[in-house]
Amino acid sequence: MTPTHIEHIGIAxxxxxxxxxxxxxxxxxxxxxxEEVADQKVRTAxxxxxxxxxxxxxxxxxxxxxxxxxxxKGEGIHHIAFAMSDVAAALKDAESxxxxxxxxxxxxxxxxxxxxxxxxxxxxxxxxxxxxx
Amino acid sequence: MTPTHIEHIGIAxxxxxxxxxxxxxxxxxxxxxxEEVADQKVRTAxxxxxxxxxxxxxxxxxxxxxxxxxxxKGEGIHHIAFAMSDVAAALKDAESxxxxxxxxxxxxxxxxxxxxxxxxxxxxxxxxxxxxx
Numbered sequence: 217m218t219p220t221h222i223e224h225i226g227i228a229x230x231x232x233x234x235x236x237x238x239x240x241x242x243x244x245x246x247x248x249x250x251e252e253v254a255d256q257k258v259r260t261a262x263x264x265x266x267x268x269x270x271x272x273x274x275x276x277x278x279x280x281x282x283x284x285x286x287x288x289k290g291e292g293i294h295h296i297a298f299a300m301s302d303v304a305a306a307l308k309d310a311e312s313x314x315x316x317x318x319x320x321x322x323x324x325x326x327x328x329x330x331x332x333x334x335x336x337x338x339x340x341x342x343x344x345x346x347x348x349x
Numbered sequence: 350m351t352p353t354h355i356e357h358i359g360i361a362x363x364x365x366x367x368x369x370x371x372x373x374x375x376x377x378x379x380x381x382x383x384e385e386v387a388d389q390k391v392r393t394a395x396x397x398x399x400x401x402x403x404x405x406x407x408x409x410x411x412x413x414x415x416x417x418x419x420x421x422k423g424e425g426i427h428h429i430a431f432a433m434s435d436v437a438a439a440l441k442d443a444e445s446x447x448x449x450x451x452x453x454x455x456x457x458x459x460x461x462x463x464x465x466x467x468x469x470x471x472x473x474x475x476x477x478x479x480x481x482x
Contacts, residue, residue, distance in 0.1 A: 218377035221399025222355060225429060227475055235473045242446055242472075243431065244351035265431065266354025266400050291474030293426040296358060298376065298398065313375055339375075340368045341424030342360055 217306040219298035223329075223347050224262075224269035226295040228282050232274035236261050239270060253326050258282050260326050271297075271326065297331070297345035306346045307332045315339070350439040352431035356462075356480050357395075357402035359428040361415045365407035369394050372403060386459050391415050393459050404430075404459065430464070430478035439479045440465045448472070 229235040232250070239245045245263040252259045257280025263270040273294060275283035285294055300306040303322040311317050318333035325331035325347060334344040362368040365383070372378045378396040385392050390413025396403040406427060408416035418427055433439040436455040444450050451466035458464035458480065467477040 219398055222358070222401045225355070225358065227473070229473050238473060242443055242448055265352055268355045268399075268401060289422065292469070293429065293475055296426065310375055315375055336425070340360070340362050340371060342426055 217300055217302070217309050219300055219346075221267045221299050223297040223299040223345075224271045225293060226271045226273055226297065226343075226345070227292065228285050228289075228294040229272050229274055229291055230286060232259055232261055232272055235272050235274075239263055239272070245270065249327070251326050252276065256281065256325075262327070295333070295343035295345050297347050300346045300348050303330045303332050303346045303348045307334075310334055310346075350433055350435070350442050352433055352479075354400040354432050356430040356432040356478075357404045358426060359404045359406055359430065359476075359478070360425065361418050361422075361427040362405050362407055362424055363419060365392055365394055365405055368405050368407075372396055372405070378403065382460070384459055385409065389414065389458075395460070428466070428476035428478050430480050433479045433481050436463045436465050436479045436481045440467075443467055443471075443479075 236247050247261050247263055249262045257277040258273045259276055261272040273282045315338040316335040318335050322330040322332045329347045331345055331347040336343045369380050380394050380396055382395045390410040392407045394405040406415045410416055448471040449468040451468050455463040455465045462480045464478055464480040469476045
């Protein structure tokens with residue numbers, strides 16, 4: 217199953233408001249939404265760049281995935297999300313080709329998307345998300 | 350100056366051939382070009398996903414930027430490149446807004462593009478490239 221485009225790039229930041237100012241003032245992008253995703257323990261901010269969103273992720277809990285990522289690696293690019301027509305089928309397809317999954321079945325992510333993650337051990341170090349509307 | 354789209358996402362890999370197989374066989378993308386960029390000490394492979402390229406980067410020298418990145422952080426996402434209409438003006442604009450630059454003026458990158466990098470210290474940990482044809 218082939219992605220149609222890069223749906224978003226997830227970026228871990230320490231301070232959402234400061235980094236929003238950078239993306240708005242330096243890159244000229246417009247933050248169109250701020251959303252808290254409670255089960256991921258993050259507050260997110262979205263910007264559109266052509267077909268692709270920039271998703272800034274600020275941890276709301278040091279024990280959450282973004283809090284741990286920043287503690288280990290510092291701020292920076294966290295994951296890439298590919299737009300797939302059918303996330304469930306794409307995950308199954310990847311698994312049947314030997315890819316280790318984080319999510320065996322789709323779950324609900326930010327912006328109401330269906331999402332599922334592949335494990336970076338199987339994807340040459342890139343935390344990879346599949347998503348669809 | 351506002352980017353029109355994400356031109357590419359650069360990904361540092363240890364072994365170009367193995368990671369090309371993953372992007373082709375699991376993600377269904379097609380590698381359309383392999384290119385050596387001598388002054389960056391990398392061999393690169395390109396895939397198109399919608400408007401955006403995936404650029405895999407294998408180091409040809411442990412002392413090159415990708416070799417050092419992998420030694421320090423392991424394989425993974427290395428940088429984001431924004432398509433700008435005028436890289437020289439975009440770099441100047443960023444600098445005048447207090448952003449630290451790696452490249453004060455554009456230089457020639459892979460695929461014959463004009464490119465310039467911002468320093469991740471000024472961009473909340475994201476190695477950020479501007480590029481144009």
